[in-house]
Each structure stands twice: as structure tokens, then as C-alpha cells.
Amino acid sequence: MPLLNPDIAYPITLADGTPYRQTMYLKNVIDHPRIDVGDFSYFSHSAAAEETAGLLAPYLYPVSKEKLVIGRYVQIARGAFFITSSANHPMAGFTTYPFRxxxxxxxxxxxxxxxxxxVVGHDVWIGHNATIMPGVTIGNGAIVAAASVVTRDVPPFAIVGGNPASVIRMRFDEGTIASLLDIAWWDWSVDRIERNLAALEGCDIAALRTA
Structure with missing residues (x-):
């Protein structure tokens, strides 16, 4: 049986065989016309599954013009959420109150x-209570530290933190990042990923190139 199954809502099974219902694959619990989510991306929270979209993006409405796009294998911790463009207030006049x-x-x-x-790329880790502001793009493989406020784009494989979030360091050197973006393991089949977990988890770039 494969380690990963993209078609279930609750990917973690407890020792007694029951599903752990506070971590869920977003694609299988969200039905929202302005949210696109890739396979295996998960979010943890304690509310009912049908409340997931509202917790994740509370100001994104079915009639909103913007979209929230989340790639594959994204990991979103409790309390993290996205403030999307529909949360904006008018600021050109003397008041910001949205009378209309x-x-x-x-x-x-x-x-x-x-x-x-x-837009959130693939294999991104968004930490506990992080806030992602409107129009941000987070690159593949990036890590957003807990309680950060992301106000600008995040480069692939960067670690960012703070308010406003800034780059703390890059996870790998430029050559390795270029190779990982070219390999794009997140596009592989589940079988291929599982056959090469040792290389993925052990930072064996040479093995990934030949996988």
C-alpha cells in the first residue's frame, strides 16, 4: 500500500485505526471556486472540515476576483492564514470605512x-500562526517561520521570518536550488517519490538526478 494517497481527506491514521481529523488534505475538504490546491497539501486545525476554507482564507469570497493557488505537498500549520485582496479597504480618501x-x-x-x-509553490512549509498578505508569491521549497507576516514575494528555497518577513537564509546553495527546481520532484508519480525517499530526505542531489 502506498505511503501517500491523494484521494482521502484525513491522511494520518492513529494507532487504533481511526483517522486523525485535525490534519486534512485541503483538496479533498475545500469546495471553493477561488481556491486551487494541489495533491497532498495539508492544513491542521480543530474546526469542522467544512470550515477549512474560511479559516484558511477568511476574506476570499465566492464572488472575489482574486484566487488563492496552493501547490502540491504544501504543509500549513495551525493558525496560519491568507489575507487576500478582497480584504482591502479604500485608502484614497479621508476615510477607510467601506460604506458601500x-x-x-x-x-x-x-x-x-x-x-x-x-500563489504558494510546491513543498512549502508555512509555520504556526503565519500570516500571508495579498498578492504574495511563495517560491517552491520555501519555509515561512511561525508568526511571520509575509508582505512580499519569497524566493524558492528561502527561509523567511519576522514582521515583515525577510530572508533569514537560503536552504541550499544556488547550484543545488537550480537542480531541485529543474528536477521538480513534486511532479513525480507517488511510486517514484516513494522509491527515492532516501535521496529526498537525505539531500542526495546526485541520486535525485538519476532517479
Whole structure:
């Protein structure tokens, strides 16, 4: 039996055989027209599964113009969430109060506010209570430290932290990062990944190149 099954909601099974329902594969519990999630990306929380989209992106509505795009094998810890473009308030005038949203005939009156998709690459780890701001792109293999506020794009395989988050260090040297982006193991079949776990977990780039 494969270690990974992309078609289940709860990927962790406890010793007594019951599923651990506080960690879930996002693709299988979210039904939202503005959220796209790749296989095996998970999020942990204690609410009901149907509340997942609201916890993950509380200001992303079915009628929003922006999207939240999450790649494969993304790991999102408890309390992390995305503030998307629909959370913006008007700032060009003397007040930021969104008067128009309280009347049906003017609820769409803020179409001139900036809109940009938020994109998370593959194999990204987003730590506990991290906040991702609108329009950010997080590169493949990046790590976002706990309680960070990400306000700008994150390079692939960077470790960022703080408020606003900045690069603490790169996980690997430039040559290794280029090789990993070229290999793109997250696009492999599950069988191929499982056959090469030792190379993936042991940083054996030579073995990955020939896998």
C-alpha cells in the first residue's frame, strides 16, 4: 500500500485505526471556486472540515476576483492564514470605512481596488500562526517561520521570518536550488517519490538526478 494517497481527506491514521481529523488534505475538504490546491497539501486545525476554507482564507469570497493557488505537498500549520485582496479597504480618501458594502446596490463599488492572486509553490512549509498578505508569491521549497507576516514575494528555497518577513537564509546553495527546481520532484508519480525517499530526505542531489 502506498505511503501517500491523494484521494482521502484525513491522511494520518492513529494507532487504533481511526483517522486523525485535525490534519486534512485541503483538496479533498475545500469546495471553493477561488481556491486551487494541489495533491497532498495539508492544513491542521480543530474546526469542522467544512470550515477549512474560511479559516484558511477568511476574506476570499465566492464572488472575489482574486484566487488563492496552493501547490502540491504544501504543509500549513495551525493558525496560519491568507489575507487576500478582497480584504482591502479604500485608502484614497479621508476615510477607510467601506460604506458601500452595506448597501446591495453599491456592494460592488470598490472594483478599483488592487486585485492580485496569492500563489504558494510546491513543498512549502508555512509555520504556526503565519500570516500571508495579498498578492504574495511563495517560491517552491520555501519555509515561512511561525508568526511571520509575509508582505512580499519569497524566493524558492528561502527561509523567511519576522514582521515583515525577510530572508533569514537560503536552504541550499544556488547550484543545488537550480537542480531541485529543474528536477521538480513534486511532479513525480507517488511510486517514484516513494522509491527515492532516501535521496529526498537525505539531500542526495546526485541520486535525485538519476532517479
Amino acid at each position: 458594502i452595506f448597501r446591495q446596490e453599491t456592494i460592488n463599488g470598490y472594483d478599483d481596488l488592487p486585485v492580485k492572486d496569492t
